[in-house]
Amino acid sequence: MAASNDTVLGVLVFTRHGDRQGFYQDPTSYTTTTPTIITPLGTAQEFQLGQLLRSTYFNASSPSFVSGVNGTLVNQTQIHVRADAGGELGVIYDSAVALLQGLFPANADYKSALANGTTVEGALAGYQYVPIESVEPTNDVSLEGYTSCNPFNDWTNAFYTTPEFLQKANDSAHFLTLLPPFLDNRPVTLQNIYNIFDFMLVNSVHNSDFAKALPPTFLEQARALANFHEYGIFTSPQLNGIGNIAGRTILPVMIQELQSIADPTNPLKLAYQSLAYKPFMSLFNMTGAAQQSPQLAGIVNYAAAVALEVREPSGGGSAVLRLRFKNGTDDQFTTYNFLGQTGDVPLQSFIDFVNPALINSTADWCTVCNNTQDRGCGAIAAAAAQANAAAINGIGHHHQRISPVGAGFLGAGLTIAVMLGMFGVLAFLGLITLGKGPSKARSAKA
Known part of the structure; x- marks a missing residue:
């Protein structure tokens, strides 16, 4: 690990959205077939995450304080925000709005003096407004590279015929036969396990009768099967494998932002992307983080966050990356190793490693x-x-x-x-x- 007195030049953060209502996605194409919206709980989770990020990176007494950042009033040259506006509709965008409210809270100093001698405070007691780039999948493949992708659909179907999947289906067959009373007529197959788990999770949080009726181990059993299923779909053993497409399409933007942060002539300090859960798995797999820390090989929780800190070593030299991850509201940021190394990784080494797999256009x-x-x-x-x-x-x-x-x-x-x-x-x-x-x-x- 690099010395604690390294200079943090900036940070790239990507987070999963907050709690939402249930939805259904096709288990082959991963297109969404039902609507959903963020819940009040989801906005609270994201707001609290924004507050944590603020205390971590905008507080001068924090060891991860970003050098030169203006954490009081928004400097739009220092922050770049993108939010997926695709498969989960407004949930991911609204999560970004809530997080930014915690990251840049209302400030009475957000005011201006007018020519007539009066002073006007910003609306809502000085709320600050941060531009969010809404990433529409129909004209931007970077955050949802896996939809409308024929080889990915083939990959998904092929996964369902592998010996590993067939063995898991056999092992879980008895458990699946116990689920129909709780699933409101949803298909009960291992192929459909994510939708099963999602339905159970949503109702366990928002339906007291369901939560009382569901046997105590069922949710975690379904979660374990969903982790197996989704990690098998959204990763590949080969760096440029089609299963990694969620990571291969998002990485070019990430690299551009990391390079901007490391560039002393560029004002960017914080890049933030609000996402679905899929890119997390591909990125953890492609960087080797999940191989070094197997607990990362699964679906991240609501309001999970990855922070890639761009640091300047205390003794000088080229920028390095530190990978930190927080798996939802009940977790704390933890530093993880990646690329088979221990401690921080040179930014250029990271770029050189993933570059052959990138989908750049x-x-x-x-x-x-x-x-x-x-x-x-x-x-x-x-x-x-x-x-x-x-x-x-x-x-x-x-x-x-x-x-x-x-x-x-x-x-x-x-x-x-x-x-x-x-x-x-x-x-x-x-x-x-x-x-x-x-x-x-x-x-x-x-």
Whole structure:
């Protein structure tokens, strides 16, 4: 472990959403088929997590205090927030709103003097508003790379035929026969175990009659089976395996943010991403953290949080990473080893290790996922066809490489490219660049 007087240059935090109502997701494609919303408990969990992050990283007396951060009033150049706006609808975005309220509470100093001599305090007793980049899966693959991905669906179905899965299904068969009275007609199969566990968990928290009727060991037995199921789906033994796709698509943005934090000319101090549970498992697997700490090989709890601290060693030298994890409201931040090492890991070593597996662009994702229609892939195919046609007709003069910046998603640049292509002047994918533009940036109170 690095010395305690290291300088914390900044931190990348990603969290799971808070408590929500139940929902149902297809056990092969992982598309959501029922709506859900965050609960008051969920907002309280995220708010408390925000308060903890504040005391950990914005308190000058904390050993993890981020050097140079303004933790009093929001400096929007120092913070970047992204929230998944996909499969669990507004739950993940609303979790980010609640967390930011704890991270940047209302402050009476949020006020301004007007030309007429009066002073106006911000709304809601000085509440601070932090922009949240709403990441829409239809035009940004970075946070939900696993949906609409044909090889991933094949991977899921193949997992259900493995000897390991078949043995687990046989071992759990008797337990599953005991569950129908508690499941409101849900299919009782090991393939459907996540939905079974989710239903039991939600009702154990919010339905007193259900909580009293459920035998005391059933929830934990279902959780253990769901952990086996989801970890088997969202990880691969090979770094670039399709089971790791949730990590392979989110890592380019993470790396960009970590590099920005380590760059002394960049003001970024805190990068925060609000997520579903799937990327946690892929990332723990890809970094080897779950292999070194097997308790990480499963579904993280509501309001779980990973903090990747970017540190400057006390003796100088290149930036290093420290991995800390808190598994829900009843846990504390604990430091974990990763990449097969003990202690902090050089940032560049982390980047070099995961780089071969990265999916850096929507075009890359379309190729990996064998998709020519969804999530921008149809537009890419159309633009390519237009560009090829232009080249054949002597209009296109060169090919320009897609820039692998950020998470690999499409925005206004793609729309312009397709429009120009329709008029016969699109250079082959030349206007598709990757960055933050396509997601909807909303301002939410913090």
